[in-house]
Amino acid sequence: MTLEMLKDELELEIWQQLDLVTDPELDEPITEMGFVELVEVDLDSKVVEVEFRLPTYWCSPNFAFLMAFDIRHEIGRLKWVQGVKVTLNDHCFADRVNEGVNGEKDFNEVFREYCNGEELSAVRNKFLEKAFIRRQETVLLALEERGFSSEKIVEMTLEKLDSIRFDSGEEEKQKPRYRSLLVSRGLAKTASDRAFVTWDGERLTSSGLREYLGKLRGVRINMEFNGALCRGLQSTRYKEVEIGEDGPTLVDFIHNRVPPRRAETHS
Amino acid sequence: MFKTKDGKEIFVVDGHTHFWDGSPENQSNVHGKQFIDCFYAYHTNLSPPEQLWEKGRFEKYSEDDVYRDLFVDGPDDVAIIQSTYLRDFYKNGFSSIERSTSMAARHPERFIVNGSFDPRDGEKALEYIHYMKENFDIQGVKMYTAEWNGESKGWALNDPAAYKCFELCDKLGIKNIHVHKGPTIIPLSKDAFDVHDVDHAATDFQNLNWIIEHCGLPRLDDFCWIATQETNVYGGLAVALPFIFSRPRYFGEVIAELLWWVGEDKLLFGSDYAIWTPQWLVEQFWDYQIPEDISAERGGVQLTDEIKEKILGLNAAKLYNIDVEAKKKQLSAAPVQIAAE
Numbered sequence: 001m002t003l004e005m006l007k008d009e010l011e012l013e014i015w016q017q018l019d020l021v022t023d024p025e026l027d028e029p030i031t032e033m034g035f036v037e038l039v040e041v042d043l044d045s046k047v048v049e050v051e052f053r054l055p056t057y058w059c060s061p062n063f064a065f066l067m068a069f070d071i072r073h074e075i076g077r078l079k080w081v082q083g084v085k086v087t088l089n090d091h092c093f094a095d096r097v098n099e100g101v102n103g104e105k106d107f108n109e110v111f112r113e114y115c116n117g118e119e120l121s122a123v124r125n126k127f128l129e130k131a132f133i134r135r136q137e138t139v140l141l142a143l144e145e146r147g148f149s150s151e152k153i154v155e156m157t158l159e160k161l162d163s164i165r166f167d168s169g170e171e172e173k174q175k176p177r178y179r180s181l182l183v184s185r186g187l188a189k190t191a192s193d194r195a196f197v198t199w200d201g202e203r204l205t206s207s208g209l210r211e212y213l214g215k216l217r218g219v220r221i222n223m224e225f226n227g228a229l230c231r232g233l234q235s236t237r238y239k240e241v242e243i244g245e246d247g248p249t250l251v252d253f254i255h256n257r258v259p260p261r262r263a264e265t266h267s
Numbered sequence: 268m269f270k271t272k273d274g275k276e277i278f279v280v281d282g283h284t285h286f287w288d289g290s291p292e293n294q295s296n297v298h299g300k301q302f303i304d305c306f307y308a309y310h311t312n313l314s315p316p317e318q319l320w321e322k323g324r325f326e327k328y329s330e331d332d333v334y335r336d337l338f339v340d341g342p343d344d345v346a347i348i349q350s351t352y353l354r355d356f357y358k359n360g361f362s363s364i365e366r367s368t369s370m371a372a373r374h375p376e377r378f379i380v381n382g383s384f385d386p387r388d389g390e391k392a393l394e395y396i397h398y399m400k401e402n403f404d405i406q407g408v409k410m411y412t413a414e415w416n417g418e419s420k421g422w423a424l425n426d427p428a429a430y431k432c433f434e435l436c437d438k439l440g441i442k443n444i445h446v447h448k449g450p451t452i453i454p455l456s457k458d459a460f461d462v463h464d465v466d467h468a469a470t471d472f473q474n475l476n477w478i479i480e481h482c483g484l485p486r487l488d489d490f491c492w493i494a495t496q497e498t499n500v501y502g503g504l505a506v507a508l509p510f511i512f513s514r515p516r517y518f519g520e521v522i523a524e525l526l527w528w529v530g531e532d533k534l535l536f537g538s539d540y541a542i543w544t545p546q547w548l549v550e551q552f553w554d555y556q557i558p559e560d561i562s563a564e565r566g567g568v569q570l571t572d573e574i575k576e577k578i579l580g581l582n583a584a585k586l587y588n589i590d591v592e593a594k595k596k597q598l599s600a601a602p603v604q605i606a607a608e
Binding site: 025057058059060063090111114116118120122123126214218222229232235237238240241242243247248249250 | 312321457485488507513521
């Protein structure tokens, strides 16, 4: 294997780890959102460098902190990695995020400084709940589409859910993600446990299913709306309009304003 | 005035507009630059291509631009101009009540200029509220809770200092409190876009109308819940509305939620000018219907002509005591003209 091939291979591993880091607000991987701009592995030192940029300068700083620490955490799990440097670019809190994530202090220590002594777990929990709701709704709607009755759905066990295959669409992507959150939160422990419960662990009833789905929909619409906004803002950040003979056009990356994007093609 | 295809005249109050100066000359620092850049990204992302502006014009547009875009090319009858200072970012403020009032003086019958204050200024904020009432007779204010002020990187509507200001607003008859929830940075343990302070403030100040711009986005779900509990909470459609062009189905889902939870009497049109111009927004809104499958999930709510008329102007007219018939008469006697270019 040439050195270049080795470097490519290691960087691919990094990208795969980065797929596990999500934007808490949107429950989407930061790689899919296009936030990651640079992945670089130094072959001699085995130090990994990651740069990321959010859709705006004003994106929520606590999420920026969470994503930065999650990047460090996921990459640090690879055995060959000797060091990680994470850089957030062009953000109103960038200096403090970068200092925090690359410094000696652990996550909780850094946070306490900016949280009036409180822990961040409350806000993290709130967004995990939203992620749970969005994933669950997708699976529930897909099951209804398949013809499962309300009774069958609320009685369904984890084992039964595991036996159902989705081969396309959002449900194919969300089913394993739903299952993983359900199990990691202890909401279903064994194969015979109910596959669908509320975030607080309460059972669903067949007569209450429609109303429950209505509630889930509200949360999902909000998240999708934010996702659409973030994607759009991401796609137009640092672009400007030029008005020519044929009317206005949007021009990519104005010269000398931002460093060129050095993101690897993520395959 | 918006004229429908079958000739009906619709009265339009644009509930959320600005006359800002975000130009490099007025920027104090990188934050000022990033603030207008962020607005510009909203503009370029959600406008139809033929409506795009060059950066220079977007940063600082002229009085003539305002008149033309809102009242000549645009369908607005009355525009509510909001003030936003951002003193930590802009030398002379981003959009001050003085500059907007001087712009509006050419056609005072067409503008309502709102003020703004920062409760963290303490006694000075109270003095400033008196100053705005005495000099500009304001009916409303715009609150931007994410504004930086020295060490503070944001505030909440239910902070004790804010309550003192709202008590004074109530006493002076400043009834309409427009709220823009931007990201409040510290403490990080809190959701930066949390809207629950709206709930507290609206409960404690029943005489005031709380108009939540952008429908609380990115917390639309929490906003819907609060607005159903509080009779004096309204939703401004700015930012949600432009999705009508780029993602019409999303817009359908959002407006269906809003009609279902908040209701047709509590939603206000706003172009968020100069991020967007009202002409295309109103045209597309008038032609829009919520897709049937989306409507069915929310009890069959639909945007009828009657509901659209309320959202486009009648709801805001009530909040600002505009006698619609008298206003129509006054405006038709004094059409807007701007100097030839």
